[in-house]
Every structure is written in structure tokens, then in C-alpha cells.
Amino acid sequence: MINDEAPTIDVAQLLNNIADTRCRRSYEQLFTSVAPKLLNFSRKQLRDESMAMEIVQETMLKVWLKAHLYDESKGAALTWIYSVARNVKFDLLRKSKHQQDWVQGDDLWPILHEELDEDKLPVEFHAIVSNELERVIAALPPAQAEVVRMICMQGASHQDVADALDVPLGTVKSRLRLALQKMKEALDG
Numbered sequence: 001m002i003n004d005e006a007p008t009i010d011v012a013q014l015l016n017n018i019a020d021t022r023c024r025r026s027y028e029q030l031f032t033s034v035a036p037k038l039l040n041f042s043r044k045q046l047r048d049e050s051m052a053m054e055i056v057q058e059t060m061l062k063v064w065l066k067a068h069l070y071d072e073s074k075g076a077a078l079t080w081i082y083s084v085a086r087n088v089k090f091d092l093l094r095k096s097k098h099q100q101d102w103v104q105g106d107d108l109w110p111i112l113h114e115e116l117d118e119d120k121l122p123v124e125f126h127a128i129v130s131n132e133l134e135r136v137i138a139a140l141p142p143a144q145a146e147v148v149r150m151i152c153m154q155g156a157s158h159q160d161v162a163d164a165l166d167v168p169l170g171t172v173k174s175r176l177r178l179a180l181q182k183m184k185e186a187l188d189g
Contacts, residue, residue, distance in 0.1 A: 009030070009033050011030065011033070011034070011076075011077035011078050011081070012070070012072050012076070012077035013026075014026040014027070014029055014030040014077075015030070015063070015067045015070045015077050015080075016067075016070075016072075018030070018063070018064060018067040019067040019068040019070065027064055030063070031060055034060075034063075034078070034081055035060055038055070038056045038059055038060075038081070038082075038085050039052055039053065039056045041082070041085070042055045042056060042085070042089065046089070051092065051096075054092060055085060055088050055089050055092060056085075058091075058092065059081065059084050059085040059088045063081055063084060066084070132187075136186045136187060137149065137179075137183070139182075139186060140179050140183070143175055144175045144176075144178055144179035144182070145179070146165070147161055147172055147175040147176050147179060148176065148180070150164070151172075151176060158172050158173060158176070
């Protein structure tokens with residue numbers, strides 16, 4: 001009778017070997033046993049083959065580097081590895097989102113050299129926008145309206161406003177944040 005089941009491995013023991021002696025043989029066993037499971041898990045969660053492969057690669061690298069952080073009293077070794085994978089996934093997703101938002105200098109080059117064409121928008125448009133903006137600012141509490149006018153309309157720095165109003169810088173920033181949120185809600189409505 002042929003046994004088709006793969007031999008079970010003691011993941012905790014392999015992690016301890018890696019942590020204690022940097023045992024490459026233990027790492028190889030761990031990798032061949034765990035990496036395919038991690039890859040399937042990552043594929044199901046992301047539906048992106050290259051990102052799933054990157055998660056496995058980064059996870060297994062972190063397992064090699066941080067095996068000494070595994071504490072058997074806090075949980076199963078495989079659970080610890082999946083936690084490492086989850087953290088790697090979040091880091092990579094955060095990084096890829098940041099890279100999508102990144103603006104390159106070449107992206108701005110035409111904008112920096114375009115001539116401002118006042119004829120593109122009718123004069124009435126500027127008046128309508130100014131009136132609407134002033135209406136929204138006037139609906140704010142007086143302290144918030146004052147901060148918005150000084151920073152957004154007059155171009156004063158946050159510190160200059162704090163000094164002029166004799167309030168802490170954090171108060172100016174809070175007032176501005178609250179005011180902008182209220183203005184956004186008013187304009188969206």
C-alpha cells in the first residue's frame with residue numbers, strides 16, 4: 001500500500017531550529033510545506049497572481065529573519081506565519097495604493113508651463129463661485145469662518161493665523177478641519 005499523504009511536519013520545531021541555529025535545512029522544509037498553502041491563501045484573497053507571489057516571498061523572508069519572535073505559548077506556529085502573511089499583505093497593499101497616488105514630476109511638467117487662459121471660464125462663473133463660497137463660509141461658526149478666510153482666502157499660514165488670533169496652532173488646525181468638513185457637506189448637499 002502506497003501512502004499518498006505527505007509527512008506531517010512540526011512547524012514550531014522548524015521555526016525554533018531556524019531561530020536558534022539558522023538551520024537552512026529546517027527553512028527548506030518549512031518553505032516547501034508552508035509556501036504553497038500561503039500562495040493559495042493569498043490567491044483567494046487578492047485574485048492577483050503577482051501580488052500573491054510577492055506576499056509569499058516577503059512572508060517567508062520575514063519568517064527567516066524573525067523566527068526568533070515566535071512564542072509557542074501564544075499560539076500555533078502556522079497561525080503565527082499566517083499573521084506575518086496578513087501583515088505583509090497589508091503593507092504591500094498600502095504601498096501599492098501609495099504608489100498609485102504618487103505624482104511624478106513629468107506628470108506635472110505640462111501644467112507648470114501652461115499659460116493661464118482666463119477666457120476659458122466666463123466671468124459670471126467666477127462671480128457665482130465666489131458668491132457660493134462666501135455663502136458657505138458665512139454659515140460657519142464665526143471662529144471657523146475667520147480661520148477659513150485668513151488661510152484660504154488671504155493665504156496666511158497656520159502659524160500666522162495662530163499668532164494673529166492668539167490661539168494654539170492645534171486650535172487653528174482643528175477649526176480649519178471642522179470648517180472644511182462643514183463646507184464640503186454644505187456643497188455636496
